[in-house]
Amino acid sequence: MTTIGEVGQRTRFDVREFARTARGNHRETLQLSEYALSPLNPESVRMVRYLGRLEGATMEHLRNLLVTATHKDARVTAFLVTWAFEKFWIADALDAVLEANGMERFQDVAEGKVRKSRSESADRRGPIRRALSAIRLGVPIVAVHTTTGLIDEWITRAAYLRLAAQSKSAALASTISMILDVKKRHQDFFDDESRRRLAESPRAAALTRKTLLTASWPIGAVDRAADDRSFFEEYVFGGDAGVASASEIEARVASLPGLDDRIGSAVARKLLP
Amino acid sequence: MDQMAFDVDKYTATSVSVNWSDLDLESFRDHPLNETSLRTLRYMTDVEYHTVCYTRDLLTTPSHKEADMSAFMTMWNREEFWHGEALSTVLGIHGITVDFDEVKAGRMKLGWKDRLDPIKQSVLGKIAGNDFVAVHMAWGAANEWSAIQAYNRMADLEEDPVLAELLKRIAKQEARHVAFYTSQARDRLAGSKKAQVLARFALGNFWAPVGSSIMEREEVVHVMNHLMSGPEGRKAARKIDAAISGLPGLQGLKIVEDSLDKLGIAA
Numbered sequence: 001m002t003t004i005g006e007v008g009q010r011t012r013f014d015v016r017e018f019a020r021t022a023r024g025n026h027r028e029t030l031q032l033s034e035y036a037l038s039p040l041n042p043e044s045v046r047m048v049r050y051l052g053r054l055e056g057a058t059m060e061h062l063r064n065l066l067v068t069a070t071h072k073d074a075r076v077t078a079f080l081v082t083w084a085f086e087k088f089w090i091a092d093a094l095d096a097v098l099e100a101n102g103m104e105r106f107q108d109v110a111e112g113k114v115r116k117s118r119s120e121s122a123d124r125r126g127p128i129r130r131a132l133s134a135i136r137l138g139v140p141i142v143a144v145h146t147t148t149g150l151i152d153e154w155i156t157r158a159a160y161l162r163l164a165a166q167s168k169s170a171a172l173a174s175t176i177s178m179i180l181d182v183k184k185r186h187q188d189f190f191d192d193e194s195r196r197r198l199a200e201s202p203r204a205a206a207l208t209r210k211t212l213l214t215a216s217w218p219i220g221a222v223d224r225a226a227d228d229r230s231f232f233e234e235y236v237f238g239g240d241a242g243v244a245s246a247s248e249i250e251a252r253v254a255s256l257p258g259l260d261d262r263i264g265s266a267v268a269r270k271l272l273p
Numbered sequence: 274m275d276q277m278a279f280d281v282d283k284y285t286a287t288s289v290s291v292n293w294s295d296l297d298l299e300s301f302r303d304h305p306l307n308e309t310s311l312r313t314l315r316y317m318t319d320v321e322y323h324t325v326c327y328t329r330d331l332l333t334t335p336s337h338k339e340a341d342m343s344a345f346m347t348m349w350n351r352e353e354f355w356h357g358e359a360l361s362t363v364l365g366i367h368g369i370t371v372d373f374d375e376v377k378a379g380r381m382k383l384g385w386k387d388r389l390d391p392i393k394q395s396v397l398g399k400i401a402g403n404d405f406v407a408v409h410m411a412w413g414a415a416n417e418w419s420a421i422q423a424y425n426r427m428a429d430l431e432e433d434p435v436l437a438e439l440l441k442r443i444a445k446q447e448a449r450h451v452a453f454y455t456s457q458a459r460d461r462l463a464g465s466k467k468a469q470v471l472a473r474f475a476l477g478n479f480w481a482p483v484g485s486s487i488m489e490r491e492e493v494v495h496v497m498n499h500l501m502s503g504p505e506g507r508k509a510a511r512k513i514d515a516a517i518s519g520l521p522g523l524q525g526l527k528i529v530e531d532s533l534d535k536l537g538i539a540a
């Protein structure tokens with residue numbers, strides 16, 4: 001059960017303050033006219049579109065969380081309301097970048113077939129199966145959700161940094177730095193909640209370990225096109241720089257309370273192309 | 274989509290958290306609301322905070338076709354959360370603290386019945402496919418209409434100008450929610466006889482006043498007695514019923530009046 005108050009010596013993430021200072025529409029700050037002179041290359045466009053799809057899928061993700069005990073935690077759900085709002089506007093900013101490059105918004109481009117893999121069946125479960133298994137799992141599932149949220153933030157952060165470096169576009173780099181700034185608070189919340197929950201509850205840690213052994217990344221990837229996923233893996237985690245970035249995430253996962261090297265490497269293995 | 278289709282882009286571009294910074298809420302210190310109203314406000318606060326949980330009823334998949342639905346729900350969740358914040362600020366001035374953790378305690382009490390809920394919904398969803406989305410939308414419309422009537426009734430009963438203004442602002446946002454849900458429900462119901470039958474069955478048999486699934490029965494009875502009893506209360510209830518029965522296939526439904534009778538609320 002959750003306790004109220006401080007996490008060790010640190011102040012707890014302030015959900016009310018986060019809600020009060022939520023960041024919405026970014027269209028004025030995107031330097032969109034820059035793209036007329038120096039348009040993005042096709043690979044960058046593809047990454048922008050894919051990241052837009054990931055950021056834009058919050059409601060489905062929320063649905064998956066809320067059919068479990070996570071919906072009983074009003075602090076977590078309050079956070080998720082603002083989190084979804086901010087991600088909506090991140091996706092909108094990415095859409096604006098696509099349009100400024102003469103492309104359609106990501107929703108308007110047909111998506112390819114999803115990857116068929118039996119090892120991903122857990123991530124592919126619909127609401128019924130999720131709700132059924134959640135009855136058995138109870139409150140520790142909240143730790144699973146915040147920890148996967150945290151790791152997802154690390155992964156998408158790596159993707160954005162890679163895109164900023166590879167695109168050679170000052171306008172995009174500036175938009176990405178704004179996006180990472182917005183996402184920083186999401187990471188802070190998940191970080192805070194995960195460490196506390198994993199440290200407090202051996203059951204939560206065990207359940208999280210089990211989930212991370214087979215989880216696919218980023219969150220929501222199972223709903224995305226197979227070829228886009230392969231492209232993402234190659235683009236973000238291919239080559240020496242990519243491997244280094246995956247190793248960094250591996251080490252971070254391994255050092256979370258109650259997790260270990262085995263879990264870290266299971267996550268990293270899933271990232272590599 | 275008909276010509277009355279809801280403009281989601283316009284909605285998302287103009288969605289804001291309800292503002293009360295210019296309202297003199299401190300006036301409640303000299304003119305506090307009465308116990309009956311505070312108890313009702315407490316109920317409303319919990320209901321507003323709880324709204325996000327209904328995202329679990331979403332049965333659409335992330336797709337081009339349903340992008341509008343996701344966009345609406347994102348903003349809708351946030352507006353409702355801020356209704357909760359506004360009302361909890363009023364309660365706070367009266368010395369009643371509604372903390373997130375307290376709302377959680379309320380949700381925890383629900384037990385196995387509530388746990389089964391998403392499953393029941395999903396099973397229905399599997400059977401009826403897209404028609405279930407129509408039911409979800411009609412249900413949402415009924416709840417939003419109820420919210421408007423509840424806030425209007427509360428404002429009339431209290432006769433406090435500051436509270437009335439705050440509730441008017443909240444009700445104005447509820448009206449946009451109504452517009453979305455009815456435009457969705459109307460289109461989807463009009464396109465499918467099966468959806469109409471299913472919606473009629475679901476609303477007719479399972480609908481209960483907003484908050485019934487998360488609050489104790491005695492709280493529901495209190496709020497309904499406060500807001501929906503007597504001739505004026507019934508008039509408000511009939512307005513909601515009239516709106517619901519205006520949807521395709523739902524003619525003649527009077528789910529609000531029926532539920533008031535079931536709760537024993539005097540007309």
Ligand SMILES: [Fe+2]
Pocket residue numbers: 321352353356420443447
């Ligand atoms: Fe509301």
Ligand SMILES: [Fe+2]
Pocket residue numbers: 353417420446447450
């Ligand atoms: Fe509403």
